[in-house]
Amino acid sequence: MLDILRRQAGRFQCPKCGQSLADCQLEMVAHHDDQSLVKVTCVHCQDIRVIAVAIATEAETAPVIDDVRDQPADELGTPITTDDVLDARLALARFEGDFASLLR
Ligand SMILES: [Zn+2]
Structure with a gap:
């Protein structure tokens, strides 16, 4: 996770x-599901800021409408x-x- 950010x-x-943040210090502050809070410290000016990072997962890219369509219809073949x-x-x-958890 931090390796990806580092790159x-x-x-x-x-x-x-x-200045470039290539050499900045990265520190994981909090992690929840696919959201992470990462502390970034600039090595040049020691400026510290916390950024929110979302990691793209397969579940995240799946369209919600697929779930709806998978639910059994009252009559087979009835259009939505x-x-x-x-x-x-x-x-x-x-x-x-x-x-x-909705997609689970
Ligand atoms: Zn800086």
């Missing part, structure tokens, strides 16, 4: 001193109607939990 850091510049879409939207609106 990409060289493409970014410190917003404070404008506007009502079905509204039902799905209401179900999603009532859903309590994060996106990852």
Whole structure:
């Protein structure tokens, strides 16, 4: 995880001193599912900032509509109607939990 960031850091510049962040110090502050908080310390000006990093997973790229379509229809072969879409939207609106557990 930090290795990936390290490799990409060289493409970014410190917003404070404008130097490359290739040699910056990276430290994982918090990690939750596919979200991470990483502390970045610039070696040139010691500027410290915390960035939020989202790691792209297969689950994240899967479109939600696939889940809806997989649910059994009342009649086989019935096309999805506007009502079905509204039902799905209401179900999603009532859903309590994060996106990852929705796809699980
Ligand atoms: Zn700097």
